[in-house]
Each structure stands twice: as structure tokens, then as C-alpha cells.
Amino acid sequence: xxxxxxxxxxxxxxxxxxxxxxxxxxxxxxxxxxxxxxxxxxxxxxxxxxxxxxxxxxxxxxxxxxxxxxxxxxxxxxxxxxxxxxxxxxxxxxxxxxxxxxxxxxxxxxxxxxxxxxxxxxxxxxxxxxxxxxxxxxxxxxxxxxxxxxxxxxxxxxxxxxxxxxxxxxxxxxxxxxxxxxxxxxxxxxxxxxxxxxxxxxxxxxxxxxxxxxxxxxxxxxxxxxxxxxxxxxxxxxxxxxxxxxxxxxxxxxxxxxxxxxxxxxxxxxxxxxxxxxxxxxxxxxxxxxxxxxxxxxxxxxxxxxxxxxxxxxxxxxxxxxxxxxxxxxxxxxxxxxxxxxxxxxxxxxxxxxxxxxxxxxxxxxxxxxxxxxxxxxxxxxxxxxxxxxxxxxxxxxxxxxxxxxxxxxxxxxxxxxxxxxxxxxxxxxxxxxxxxxxxxxxxxxxxxxxxxxxxxxxxxxxxxxxxxxxxxxxxxxxxxxxxxxxxxxxxxxxxxxxxxxxxxxxxxxxxxxxxxxxxxxxxxxxxxxxxxxxxxxxxxxxxxxxxxxxxxxxx
Amino acid sequence: xxxxxxxxxxxxxxxxxxxxxxxxxxxxxxxxxxxxxxxxxxxxxxxxxxxxxxxxxxxxxxxxxxxxxxxxxxxxxxxxxxxxxxxxxxxxxxxxxxxxxxxxx
Numbered sequence: 001x002x003x004x005x006x007x008x009x010x011x012x013x014x015x016x017x018x019x020x021x022x023x024x025x026x027x028x029x030x031x032x033x034x035x036x037x038x039x040x041x042x043x044x045x046x047x048x049x050x051x052x053x054x055x056x057x058x059x060x061x062x063x064x065x066x067x068x069x070x071x072x073x074x075x076x077x078x079x080x081x082x083x084x085x086x087x088x089x090x091x092x093x094x095x096x097x098x099x100x101x102x103x104x105x106x107x108x109x110x111x112x113x114x115x116x117x118x119x120x121x122x123x124x125x126x127x128x129x130x131x132x133x134x135x136x137x138x139x140x141x142x143x144x145x146x147x148x149x150x151x152x153x154x155x156x157x158x159x160x161x162x163x164x165x166x167x168x169x170x171x172x173x174x175x176x177x178x179x180x181x182x183x184x185x186x187x188x189x190x191x192x193x194x195x196x197x198x199x200x201x202x203x204x205x206x207x208x209x210x211x212x213x214x215x216x217x218x219x220x221x222x223x224x225x226x227x228x229x230x231x232x233x234x235x236x237x238x239x240x241x242x243x244x245x246x247x248x249x250x251x252x253x254x255x256x257x258x259x260x261x262x263x264x265x266x267x268x269x270x271x272x273x274x275x276x277x278x279x280x281x282x283x284x285x286x287x288x289x290x291x292x293x294x295x296x297x298x299x300x301x302x303x304x305x306x307x308x309x310x311x312x313x314x315x316x317x318x319x320x321x322x323x324x325x326x327x328x329x330x331x332x333x334x335x336x337x338x339x340x341x342x343x344x345x346x347x348x349x350x351x352x353x354x355x356x357x358x359x360x361x362x363x364x365x366x367x368x369x370x371x372x373x374x375x376x377x378x379x380x381x382x383x384x385x386x387x388x389x390x391x392x393x394x395x396x397x398x399x400x401x402x403x404x405x406x407x408x409x410x411x412x413x414x415x416x417x418x419x420x421x422x423x424x425x426x427x428x429x430x431x432x433x434x435x436x437x438x439x440x441x442x443x444x445x446x447x448x449x450x451x452x453x454x455x456x457x458x459x460x461x462x463x464x465x466x467x468x469x470x471x472x473x474x475x476x477x478x479x480x481x482x483x484x485x486x487x488x489x490x491x492x493x494x495x496x497x498x499x500x501x502x503x504x505x506x507x508x509x510x511x512x513x514x515x516x517x518x519x520x521x522x523x524x525x526x527x528x529x530x531x532x533x534x535x536x537x538x539x540x541x542x543x544x545x546x547x548x549x550x551x552x553x554x555x556x
Numbered sequence: 557x558x559x560x561x562x563x564x565x566x567x568x569x570x571x572x573x574x575x576x577x578x579x580x581x582x583x584x585x586x587x588x589x590x591x592x593x594x595x596x597x598x599x600x601x602x603x604x605x606x607x608x609x610x611x612x613x614x615x616x617x618x619x620x621x622x623x624x625x626x627x628x629x630x631x632x633x634x635x636x637x638x639x640x641x642x643x644x645x646x647x648x649x650x651x652x653x654x655x656x657x658x659x660x661x
Contacts, residue, residue: 026571027571027572029612029613032612033571033612033616033617047569047574047616047617048574049576049636049639049640050574050575050576050640050643050644050650050651050657051569051573051574051575051650051657052574052657076659077659078658078659079658079659080647080649080659080660081659081660094644095574095649095657095658096574096657096658097572097573097574097656097657097658098571098572098573098574099572100658345646345647348646416635416636416639417639417644417645417646418644425639425645427644427645427646428645428646431646474635474636477633477634477635478635479635
């Protein structure tokens with residue numbers, strides 16, 4: 001794993017010192033809120049519905065066990081004993097008091113972490129495939145490039161005041177698990193005809209108020225051109241982006257209004273201008289970073305223990321079938337630990353659970369953990385012979401749920417239970433849906449289904465790319481939930497289609513149940529997934545299930 | 557014609573702790589919605605908002621929220637304000653259990 005250089009360490013420590021003094025000056029009254037607010041946001045500190053919230057970056061979703069232990073320590077010492085993992089590979093603490101935040105940032109710096117650029121109109125935490133460095137389908141580990149981008153974008157003087165926030169996602173696999181097409185810049189690694197590795201560069205993707213799928217601005221970017229080309233994109237956006245209207249300020253609108261061809265021309269022009277200024281120091285740095293991401297020393301051992309348990313224990317078998325992914329080393333598996341136990345809050349882990357996952361990673365997982373944008377925790381490298389012990393330890397701590405990729409593996413934003421921007425609650429809707437399908441004992445029969453819930457139009461819950469998406473709105477002072485169908489966040493990304501009028505809070509779970517029952521009766525065979533059935537038949541039969549002829553379902 | 561004024565309370569978040577507070581008739585901040593001053597006149601509401609927001613080293617983000625008179629004092633009208641009087645619905649935390657932000661004691 002990447003370790004901070006002296007420069008990184010000094011930079012993060014100096015920011016902690018600066019912000020500590022800023023907090024003191026706010027508390028003694030020498031800074032007003034108007035002066036303090038941009039400073040606290042630059043350090044990830046929001047004021048939410050019931051309390052402050054600190055958003056901590058987990059760069060490209062990678063954590064060591066030491067870092068995970070420290071996240072647990074922070075949750076226990078300065079918060080209420082839990083943390084919330086988000087769709088942007090961050091962790092959010094929901095209850096810090098202002099005076100404790102400097103101590104929290106200092107504790108983060110002790111383990112090479114921070115909350116810098118987790119808010120504001122700058123380049124945010126660069127996200128990546130949570131299976132990076134382990135996936136069998138991967139061309140190359142994308143994290144060294146993500147780390148290079150992190151170093152380049154951190155405190156970049158030209159890009160601290162962009163028209164709006166800017167999100168970059170990168171994947172090294174053809175199967176896109178990082179939702180790259182819904183990012184301001186999406187980078188997808190590929191090989192050209194000569195077998196060289198490069199990136200397909202997409203710009204202007206994004207969800208929120210105006211959801212758009214990113215468009216390819218460069219078919220093949222040699223890896224050595226990554227920084228100058230990214231800088232060219234940012235630079236064009238910085239100049240053309242709409243600063244007059246917050247809702248039109250993201251690069252997706254710039255691309256839409258300017259046209260892809262013109263954006264491409266401007267980016268290439270700027271690229272040609274700045275490329276000569278990159279003399280190769282970035283490539284030297286990249287080589288050092290690559291060395292830090294060398295794969296662990298994989299063990300060579302029999303996997304009989306796993307095979308025997310798999311044959312004998314149906315609970316273990318069910319967990320393996322849903323929560324394991326093929327590792328590039330055939331003796332290993334990638335383990336997804338579900339933070340979606342039915343009825344619990346999606347993405348939440350208690351301090352004790354974090355400590356346990358850290359211990360297990362240290363003992364059985366080559367000391368590595370990942371946070372996925374789907375709000376689960378991943379142990380990327382577990383030898384198959386260790387899986388039965390791992391499963392037993394996880395199950396004892398409420399972390400053994402076998403539901404990854406199923407209907408109860410729901411993405412849900414914090415919604416109006418925490419977020420000041422939310423227009424409706426998300427968490428209890430997710431809890432009720434998961435409990436209902438668990439009660440019906442249907443979720444394994446339903447099979448792969450991505451259900452995603454956002455509590456406002458900003459779409460942190462990625463509802464537009466859910467096979468079933470739910471958007472919570474405030475309609476005349478009452479919570480109302482709109483359903484979108486057929487969304488897809490992978491390499492075949494599609495924005496879902498709105499099914500019709502919204503449902504009241506107490507109508508949304510029955511509506512989802514009707515929808516899923518319709519799918520079960522419509523699918524040609526058990527292996528036809530919800531998304532495949534939807535693509536075959538389109539909206540009409542699902543709409544009919546959602547809005548039966550008698551009785552209007554619209555919650556007016 | 558402007559819309560008829562509906563009663564309001566002045567609400568904000570505490571600067572140091574972050575939790576939800578309401579302005580009382582005696583210019584103090586209470587954590588209990590029922591103890592807030594229920595403001596029934598528009599001009600008075602604007603004045604009270606200015607007076608509340610002026611306490612810049614005690615609170616953050618003061619605004620007027622709709623309220624109505626209930627059995628024990630002012631009650632919130634909109635569901636967002638109802639949630640602010642309670643805390644999150646996924647855990648017994650915050651006002652609903654008489655708890656402030658910060659570590660659990």
C-alpha cells in the first residue's frame with residue numbers, strides 16, 4: 001500500500017494545525033460563520049440536520065487494518081460508536097462536536113488519512129474499482145494512477161475554485177465496477193492494437209438533477225499522458241463552466257452546451273500547449289507509487305477446507321455464492337462483507353465491527369480492506385482455506401449476511417435522517433424493503449437486482465443507475481417516492497426511466513413488492529435477471545404492476 | 557396579494573455542539589421546541605430572526621420554521637422540522653433520548 005512521503009506527511013500535519021487554529025478562532029468569536037464555513041468545508045466538516053458531520057476520504061477505497069482500527073477508535077472516542085460508509089468511498093461521522101474535530105483530524109493524520117477536499121468545488125476523492133489489484137478480469141491495478149491523480153489534485157492551486165465539484169473514477173477492468181460513466185471524468189483502462197495500456201477517457205457523466213452518461217472524449221490515452229490530459233480537461237472546464245448558475249455548473253452541462261466535438265478540440269489544444277511542461281517527473285513518481293502497490297506474497301496451500309465446508313454447510317455455501325468474487329489467483333477469493341444485514345442501516349458499521357474487520361484483514365487478508373461505492377467492505381485477498389474461519393467470525397458479529405448483489409444489498413444515502421439537503425428519508429425505506437423480502441424468503445429466488453435509494457435530487461444514492469431506483473421527494477409537505485426502472489451503472493450504463501407518479505411513504509414497500517412479483521411472473525427462466533427482463537419487455541408490464549387499474553396510486 | 561402569514565419559530569444549530577436549538581421569548585436558546593417563542597406576526601418574526609441570527613457566537617444558520625400551538629407549546633408543522641425535534645429514525649440517538657451530539661456518556 002502507498003505510504004505517505006515526507007511531503008504528504010508535512011502537508012497533512014500543517015493543514016491539521018491550520019484548521020485547529022481556525023476552529024479556535026471560530027469558537028472565540030474572531031472568525032464569523034461566513035468566514036469559517038468555507039474553511040471548515042475545505043476540511044470536510046459539514047453542519048447537518050442534527051449535528052456536525054465529518055466526511056473522511058478513503059482514497060480509492062483502500063484501507064490497511066491499522067487505518068480501519070483508527071476509524072473505529074475515532075467512532076468510539078469522539079462519535080457515537082459507528083460510522084457510515086458512503087457511495088464515494090468516504091466514511092462519515094454523524095455526531096462530532098466542533099471542539100473535537102482538530103483531535104479527530106490529528107488522529108486521522110496519525111494513520112495517513114484526512115478529510116481534505118471532501119467538500120467544496122475542487123477535485124474530490126478519486127474513486128476506483130473496489131476489487132482493484134485482485135480481480136481476475138483486470139488489465140492493471142488502477143490505484144497507482146488514482147494515487148497519482150490524488151497527489152496532483154490535492155491543493156492544486158488552479159483547481160481549488162472550480163465552477164463546481166469534480167469527481168474522477170478509474171477502473172482497470174473491462175467490467176466497470178466503479179460507475180466511471182457517471183463521473184465528471186471516467187477513466188477505463190484498455191489495450192490498443194499494439195498491446196499497450198492506456199485509458200478510454202469519458203467526460204460529462206453525472207447523476208443528480210440532470211443525469212447524464214459520460215461521453216468518450218479520447219479513445220486511447222497513453223498512460224504517460226494522464227496528468228497533462230486530465231489537467232487539460234480541468235482547465236477547459238475551469239474556463240467554460242457556468243459559474244452563474246449552480247445547477248448548470250457541472251462539466252456535464254458544459255459538455256452538453258458546448259458539444260462534445262468542440263470540447264474535444266479545446267481539450268486537445270490545451271493538452272498540446274501544456275504537454276511539453278511535463279518532463280517525466282510524474283512518470284518517475286508513478287514508478288515509485290506502482291512499487292507501493294505490488295501484490296502481496298500470495299500463499300500456496302491446499303483449499304480443501306473450503307471445498308469441504310462448501311459441500312457440507314448450506315449457510316456457508318449461500319454466503320460463498322453471493323459474497324465471493326473470482327480472484328486472479330485461483331487459490332484466493334475476493335470477499336465482500338455485507339454492511340446490509342436486513343433491517344440495518346446500509347453502509348453503517350459499529351466501532352466493534354470495524355475492529356473485527358481490521359483484525360480479520362490483518363490475520364487472514366494480507367492486511368488490506370476496501371470500501372465499495374455500494375457501501376460494503378471488501379477483503380480483496382483471502383486464501384480459500386481461510387474462508388470458513390472468516391465466515392464464522394463475521395457471522396458471530398452480524399457481518400455474515402449472504403446478500404451481495406441481491407435486492408437487500410441496497411445503496412441508500414443518509415437521507416433526511418441526517419442530511420440537511422435531503423427532501424425525504426432513505427434509510428427506513430431501505431430497511432423496510434430489505435426486511436419485507438427477507439420475510440418473503442424471496443431474495444435468492446429473485447437473484448441479481450440493484451436497488452438504489454436517494455433522499456433528494458442530488459442522487460448520492462445513485463438511484464438513476466439502479467435496476468430499481470427510488471427518489472424521495474417532498475411533495476406538498478409529505479414524503480413522496482418516485483420509482484425509476486432499468487438503470488445500469490456498469491460498462492453498459494443507462495439512466496433509468498421514470499415509471500410514473502410517486503408513492504407515499506407507506507405505499508413504497510408494497511409498490512416495490514408488486515414490481516418484483518411482476519418480474520418473477522414475467523421472466524422466461526430463473527436465470528433471466530430483472531434487468532434483462534426489463535430490457536426485453538420495457539416499461540409497460542412493470543408500470544401495470546405498479547399502477548393497477550383500480551384506485552389511483554398517486555399520493556396526492 | 558401576499559400569502560397569509562403562518563406562525564413561526566426561530567430555529568438554528570448550536571455552534572459548539574451542533575444540535576438543534578430554538579429561540580425563546582426571553583432571547584435564550586432552548587433545545588425543546590415546545591419552549592420556543594411562537595411568533596404570530598410577520599414583522600415581529602423578521603425582527604426576532606434578526607435578533608436570533610445576531611447571536612453569531614452561539615448559533616449557526618438561524619431561520620424561521622412553520623409551527624403551530626399544541627398542547628404543551630409550539631409544535632413543528634413540516635416533517636423535516638418534526639425530524640429535527642427527534643433525531644434520526646434508524647437509531648435511538650439525539651433529542652428523542654435526550655442526548656447531545658458527541659460521544660455517548
